[in-house]
Amino acid sequence: MARRPFDIRAQPGFGFIALITFFALYLPIAALVAYSFNAAESLSHWEGLSLRWFVSAWQNTAVQDAAIRSLMLAVWAAALATIAATMAALATTRTAPYRGLTFKYAFINQPLMVPEIVTAVALLIVFSRIKVWTGYSGMGYLILAHTAFCIPFAYLPIRARLESMDLTLERAAADLYATPWKAFRHVTLPLLRPAIIAGFMLAFVISLDDVVITEFVKSGGQDTLPTYMLGQLRRETSPEINAIATVFLALSVLLVTVFFFVNRRKP
């Protein structure tokens, strides 16, 4: 195959830089995964293969508790964010362009731009006030906060799909006596499904992974897996952390793989 004159792969040093980058990215992760199978009590000293830390983490009620909370939180936040994102995507694509539309895009995507720590502090202040007023200190705050920062991640794939979708299909549905709701229900939604699933999974992973906002917003006894792990590192460090992180990694890889296949499938 003929190379194009400006093929970046032909530039001197390309292979070397790529290699360094891959090492920097994946060597620590590889080490973490390897050490999660370590039999030793220490985080850094190798004593042979074992699954003991997986078993130990699995039996740790604090880990179980945090894991279940993390998953529940991610499911709720991702679901709510996906619904909101779908509506936002419909509202911003199924309309003639108007002044202020770009501003709305930016507004919807602002959680991507605003530093997380700013949002976290702001939520801490607002929510602590509300907690005092209402006396409610349940998971609702975390769900709300996670939903908010998950919206842009769900919004982007859904909007992309809507923009590439043939508007004539919805017009054809309307021509064949479908009211706007029925046209959405029978034509737009089925064609949008892969993007909605992709958006949901992205939001799910983002919620599962969050530390900063969760740390600020959570009430006592509301540790998620990431904040639990952070808390553990502050005290003595148990190799359980490695095992949990490895499971986390496996889950993410699984989700990304599913995401890839769902997105690739033609409607």
Next chain:
Amino acid sequence: MSDRPARNAIEVRSVSKIFGSGEARFAALDRVSVEIRENEFFTLLGPSGCGKTTLLRLIAGFDFPSEGEIFLHGEDIAPLPPFKRPVNTVFQSYALFPHMTVAENIGFGLEMLGKPRAEIEARVAQMLKLVRMEQLAGRRTSQISGGQQQRVALARALAPQPKVLLLDEPLSALDFKLRKEMQIELKRLQHETGITFIFVTHDQEEALTMSDRIAVMSAGKILQVGTPWDIYDKPAERFVADFIGETNFLTGTVDGIANGVGRARLGSGIEIPATIAEGFAPNGAATIIVRPEHARAVKSGGHLAGTVETIVYFGTDTHIHVRLDQGDVFTVRQQNSRSQSCGFEIGDRAGIEIAADGAQVLRD
């Protein structure tokens, strides 16, 4: 409203569609009025950008007129959304639902109307038979050919038995042979269903062969409405004469007009009889048109004279281009015979004899 004559399926009254405003203001339709009769195969013909698709979209309800009214069987439908109009569309891109089978596509309209399942199934079967697609009912629309997709689009639009079927250049994506087949198929479907068809095309031949009546459009206006024969043989305006078929334009003067016929004096000074377009105002020079097949090249005599410039052989006929002594080129089309050539060589002197009913005077 019921006192309106029922024979009009669609009546468009002084409809305008304005896009943009200020300097970017553009009238896609400029006070268009037209009446489309029941059971008619009616064609909107014109070049791209003439407003024909805009008019179709207004009738379908995808867009609303800036002013004017659209009546369907006497009822003003202009303010209704598309799903409340008993009018269906065959889209240029077919717009078949990719996540449904052929049968589900065809049944979609009836399902949206809330018809009982048994009725839908019976109707879908009937439609599949009508478009000869029984074997492919369970296929996905991505698994069938372009011509088959076209048939499914037709069946889907016909299934709810609309009062009017709108067709937006439905044949433009098909190859030549399939297009010819579908032209015949469309005529058959229109005949069998008795539904009024409004067909949009830029293809003049398609319009002439299929339509009961044609409206020729240009720049947001309807220039002429008539049967294919009217449009071809008695074009009213230069645009119509030029857009449809080949035409020789001559300048001359006209007098003695009576009952739509007058005497046209050609550049050579010879007078010939000519039909006069409606709305013609005699004010000196007039444009006289003659179709190439309504004139003959002759060795001597004739109404005009010139020199043969080119001869083009087309199999069924030969086109002889004669440079007239007045300067213009006049094209003559002559039927070929197997044993004889057209009898002229390039550079020969030739006379042009115009058939007794061959000349039409335009109004512009």
